[in-house]
Amino acid sequence: MKRIYLDHAATTPIDPIVLEAMLPSLTGNYGNPSSIYVEGRAAKKSIEAARLQIATAINADTREIYFTGSGSEADNWAIKGIAMKNQAKGKHIISTTIEHHAVLHTCQYLEKQGFEVTYLPVDENGLISLDDLKKAIRKDTILVSIMFANNEIGTIEPIKAIGEIVKEKGIIFHTDAVQALGNIPIDVKDLNVDLISLSAHKIYGPKGIGVLYIRKGVPIDNLIHGGAQERKKRAGTENTAEIVAFGKAAELANQHLEENAIHMKTLRDVLIKGVMEKIPQVRLNGHPQQRLPGNANFCFDYIEGESILLSLDIIGVAGSSGSACTSGSLDPSHVLLAIGLPAGVAHGSLRLSIGKSTTLEDINYVVDNLVVIIERLRKMSPINAECPIDDAVFEKADHHKH
Amino acid sequence: MEYTDVVMENFTCPKHVGEVEGANGIGQVGSPACGDIMKIFLKINDDDIIEDASFKTFGCGAAVASSSMATDMIIGKSIEEAAKLTNSDVVDALGGLPDVKIHCSVLAAEAIQAAIEDYKKNKKK
Numbered sequence: 054m055k056r057i058y059l060d061h062a063a064t065t066p067i068d069p070i071v072l073e074a075m076l077p078s079l080t081g082n083y084g085n086p087s088s089i090y091v092e093g094r095a096a097k098k099s100i101e102a103a104r105l106q107i108a109t110a111i112n113a114d115t116r117e118i119y120f121t122g123s124g125s126e127a128d129n130w131a132i133k134g135i136a137m138k139n140q141a142k143g144k145h146i147i148s149t150t151i152e153h154h155a156v157l158h159t160c161q162y163l164e165k166q167g168f169e170v171t172y173l174p175v176d177e178n179g180l181i182s183l184d185d186l187k188k189a190i191r192k193d194t195i196l197v198s199i200m201f202a203n204n205e206i207g208t209i210e211p212i213k214a215i216g217e218i219v220k221e222k223g224i225i226f227h228t229d230a231v232q233a234l235g236n237i238p239i240d241v242k243d244l245n246v247d248l249i250s251l252s253a254h255k256i257y258g259p260k261g262i263g264v265l266y267i268r269k270g271v272p273i274d275n276l277i278h279g280g281a282q283e284r285k286k287r288a289g290t291e292n293t294a295e296i297v298a299f300g301k302a303a304e305l306a307n308q309h310l311e312e313n314a315i316h317m318k319t320l321r322d323v324l325i326k327g328v329m330e331k332i333p334q335v336r337l338n339g340h341p342q343q344r345l346p347g348n349a350n351f352c353f354d355y356i357e358g359e360s361i362l363l364s365l366d367i368i369g370v371a372g373s374s375g376s377a378c379t380s381g382s383l384d385p386s387h388v389l390l391a392i393g394l395p396a397g398v399a400h401g402s403l404r405l406s407i408g409k410s411t412t413l414e415d416i417n418y419v420v421d422n423l424v425v426i427i428e429r430l431r432k433m434s435p436i437n438a439e440c441p442i443d444d445a446v447f448e449k450a451d452h453h454k455h
Numbered sequence: 456m457e458y459t460d461v462v463m464e465n466f467t468c469p470k471h472v473g474e475v476e477g478a479n480g481i482g483q484v485g486s487p488a489c490g491d492i493m494k495i496f497l498k499i500n501d502d503d504i505i506e507d508a509s510f511k512t513f514g515c516g517a518a519v520a521s522s523s524m525a526t527d528m529i530i531g532k533s534i535e536e537a538a539k540l541t542n543s544d545v546v547d548a549l550g551g552l553p554d555v556k557i558h559c560s561v562l563a564a565e566a567i568q569a570a571i572e573d574y575k576k577n578k579k580k
């Protein structure tokens with residue numbers, strides 16, 4: 054059966070051009086980039102070429118690009134590195150309630166180490182308020198970390214405006230742009246951002262390779278100690294092949310940014326319109342306009358996300374959900390709760406994320422089948438408009454968590 | 456995480472979905488773990504034998520499969536026997552469930568017990 058992959062926010066397939074670019078580094082070009090002989094120099098050269106491709110994609114200087122083992126590592130480095138280096142100035146950090154776990158759990162870890170973190174709330178569309186941010190800034194605030202675009206609901210935060218506020222106060226600003234790269238333009242010269250986390254596998258590159266952009270002069274401690282790689286900032290023999298691949302993927306993403314974005318946005322809007330018109334009792338999560346071009350996130354009343362995912366999988370469609378039942382931890386998505394959805398509603402969430410190869414036929418197939426799937430699951434559900442979900446169950450669920 | 460073929464079968468083509476006509480024992484329970492809900496309908500005859508059973512479930516694949524399997528297992532049994540059905544019986548019949556999904560089978564066992572209690576209460580009246 055033909056598979057329709059609609060989970061590009063989770064990861065993307067490797068572009069054949071990217072694969073082709075990285076293969077020589079896995080076969081012939083095996084030298085250790087730190088070695089001074091021919092093999093080493095060749096590897097080093099390909100890494101520097103990739104660094105330039107990434108720098109170009111975000112309008113940065115090559116000396117501001119540092120390769121990491123993942124987007125998660127970049128987030129960890131940015132936050133822990135700034136906290137450790139600048140703790141004499143203060144121990145207060147500002148972030149948001151909708152960050153990726155790589156940021157959220159790092160902040161929670163720092164709280165255990167004596168730092169204080171303010172998590173800015175978001176409105177029903179997932180946007181933070183600039184006023185809240187201004188009010189949260191204190192004398193001892195050393196870092197603001199706010200994501201560029203949310204991985205679940207697709208909402209794009211006002212990064213430029215945030216940067217202006219933060220810069221005026223002399224505070225360091227980090228943004229997790231893992232979901233933004235390749236989907237919306239990122240220009241570090243325009244943005245007043247000091248640190249940016251990126252990851253290759255969301256832009257048709259391989260998994261396990263990330264980048265932390267560090268603006269020149271930003272005081273940051275190392276996270277990974279050891280050898281002198283990455284200008285003494287990130288130890289570990291370089292993953293040459295994946296670095297090369299990331300460079301190529303970033304170059305392609307940059308070259309085709311606009312056409313890909315238009316393509317995805319067009320299909321996304323067909324998807325959203327189709328679902329909202331053909332299926333009753335559904336809500337769109339995330340900002341109606343200010344959202345990632347490929348992201349659609351819905352909540353269907355009275356049914357549960359995992360059942361939707363399994364039903365879609367059976368007919369060849371891959372999607373994802375913020376339902377408690379799919380999370381392993383049995384807690385519903387913190388992002389859906391943060392935009393104010395009750396746990397029962399968050400249960401019925403479905404995220405479909407479109408990619409550059411998604412077609413209109415794919416979308417039409419998904420919409421038509423969703424209509425049937427949702428109807429079938431609703432017939433199976435004990436709750437409906439006359440018999441709403443028993444709140445007591447969720448109160449109990451809350452107790453259970455703590 | 457992976458479901459067994461039996462789980463997937465019971466999810467895709469669940470047996471006994473809906474509300475049995477003339478149900479005289481109805482039980483609804485919610486899972487404190489994930490917040491899901493299962494409702495079981497029993498039609499019990501004068502000899503306390505379960506003639507028919509059905510379910511409605513707001514829950515994951517494992518919850519739907521557990522309800523399907525559990526209702527299938529108790530049809531034809533006396534309410535005493537049915538009340539003894541444990542969640543492990545359901546898990547075994549499904550060929551196993553992932554660890555995080557064991558609580559979904561607990562829902563099924565509890566909903567059946569609740570439905571039987573409901574029947575007994577109705578009978579006394």
Ligand SMILES: Cc1ncc(COP(=O)(O)O)c(C=O)c1O
Pocket residue numbers: 062063123124125126128153155200202203204229231232252253254261262263
């Ligand atoms: C917003 C965001 N931040 C960070 C990450 C983590 O990136 P990686 O998978 O490379 O560790 C992801 C992807 O899962 C993400 O969506």
Ligand code: FES
Pocket residue numbers: 377378379486489490491513514515516517518556558559
């Ligand atoms: S019923 Fe929620 S996880 Fe199974």
